[in-house]
Amino acid sequence: xxxxxxxxxxxxxxxxxxxxxxxxxxxxxxxxxxxxxxxxxxxxxxxxxxxxxxxxxxxxxxxxxxxxxxxxxxxxxxxxxxxxxxxxxxxxxxxxxxxxxxxxxxxxxxxxxxxxxxxxxxxxxxxxxxxxxxxxxxxxxxxxxxxxxxxxxxxxxxxxxxxxxxxxxxxxxxxxxxxxxxxxxxxxxxxxxxxxxxxxxxxxxxxxxxxxxxxxxxxxxxxxxxxxxxxxxxxxxxxxxxxxxxxxxxxxxxxxxxxxxxxxxxxxxxxxxxxxxxxxxxxxxxxxxxxxxxxxxxxxxxxxxxxxxxxxxxx
Ligand code: GLU
Numbered sequence: 001x002x003x004x005x006x007x008x009x010x011x012x013x014x015x016x017x018x019x020x021x022x023x024x025x026x027x028x029x030x031x032x033x034x035x036x037x038x039x040x041x042x043x044x045x046x047x048x049x050x051x052x053x054x055x056x057x058x059x060x061x062x063x064x065x066x067x068x069x070x071x072x073x074x075x076x077x078x079x080x081x082x083x084x085x086x087x088x089x090x091x092x093x094x095x096x097x098x099x100x101x102x103x104x105x106x107x108x109x110x111x112x113x114x115x116x117x118x119x120x121x122x123x124x125x126x127x128x129x130x131x132x133x134x135x136x137x138x139x140x141x142x143x144x145x146x147x148x149x150x151x152x153x154x155x156x157x158x159x160x161x162x163x164x165x166x167x168x169x170x171x172x173x174x175x176x177x178x179x180x181x182x183x184x185x186x187x188x189x190x191x192x193x194x195x196x197x198x199x200x201x202x203x204x205x206x207x208x209x210x211x212x213x214x215x216x217x218x219x220x221x222x223x224x225x226x227x228x229x230x231x232x233x234x235x236x237x238x239x240x241x242x243x244x245x246x247x248x249x250x251x252x253x254x255x256x257x258x259x260x261x262x263x264x265x266x267x268x269x270x271x272x273x274x275x276x277x278x279x280x281x282x283x284x285x286x287x288x289x290x291x292x293x294x295x296x297x298x299x300x301x302x303x304x305x306x307x308x309x310x311x312x313x314x315x
């Protein structure tokens with residue numbers, strides 16, 4: 001049996017805040033407790049919002065907190081070949097097709113789709129080819145052409161290690177989703193699957209905002225014949241006092257902000273640890289967290305970041 005492997009996969013589009021750092025901390029601790037190897041992968045494909053130096057700053061923040069890894073950091077943008085090859089393979093197998101629809105057109109057509117996922121539009125299938133039509137692979141890489149997967153109808157089910165049994169109907173909720181964008185870049189869904197497969201990732205631990213992406217990723221594993229998908233552990237998010245997920249609207253919750261204010265890593269870890277079920281709150285190191293934490297202790301409810309927590313950090 002190969003050694004199980006996991007990954008820390010920060011996106012430099014949003015700086016590391018207390019919420020996503022808690023997920024990384026749990027991921028790291030589970031890996032170190034169970035002997036999984038850890039790959040650090042920076043998901044920097046999200047072009048327009050990418051800020052220079054943000055990726056390096058994230059890596060530095062993780063190390064400052066006391067997290068470590070065995071391989072990487074890898075940067076997705078450094079080499080797009082594997083994603084392009086995967087898209088071409090999907091096109092040759094007729095699993096994907098070119099699409100020129102604009103967001104506006106999709107919006108207009110999907111208003112009537114009753115099952116649209118909260119954050120995403122359900123693609124109405126406008127460009128989906130007939131069963132016998134040929135797929136113009138010559139359009140691969142062409143400007144202004146996106147690529148979509150022909151999503152089969154039916155339910156996908158899986159058992160999440162934390163969230164339990166899940167069932168999704170991808171065709172009904174998001175429809176034929178993107179594997180390639182009009183900018184010629186791989187979509188998040190494709191890039192993550194290509195990387196997880198080639199980096200030998202067998203254990204995925206991440207926020208439960210990505211639960212609904214999992215069946216899409218499992219479908220890509222299947223269509224690309226990548227073998228069995230990894231095991232998934234989706235964790236509840238950290239919310240603000242208004243019940244919405246932690247974001248800029250809740251003030252500056254970046255780890256780097258608290259660090260600049262002179263807050264120690266141990267104090268930040270103390271708050272994160274309490275959110276992971278280790279009470280009472282006390283300052284601790286990543287190593288101490290690792291020895292005390294178990295997934296059974298993690299609350300099933302989202303953690304809530306309060307003004308009092310902020311004051312405790314800054315005291
Ligand atoms: N890069 C993604 C994020 O920061 C995580 C992707 C994943 O874990 O699959 O939200």
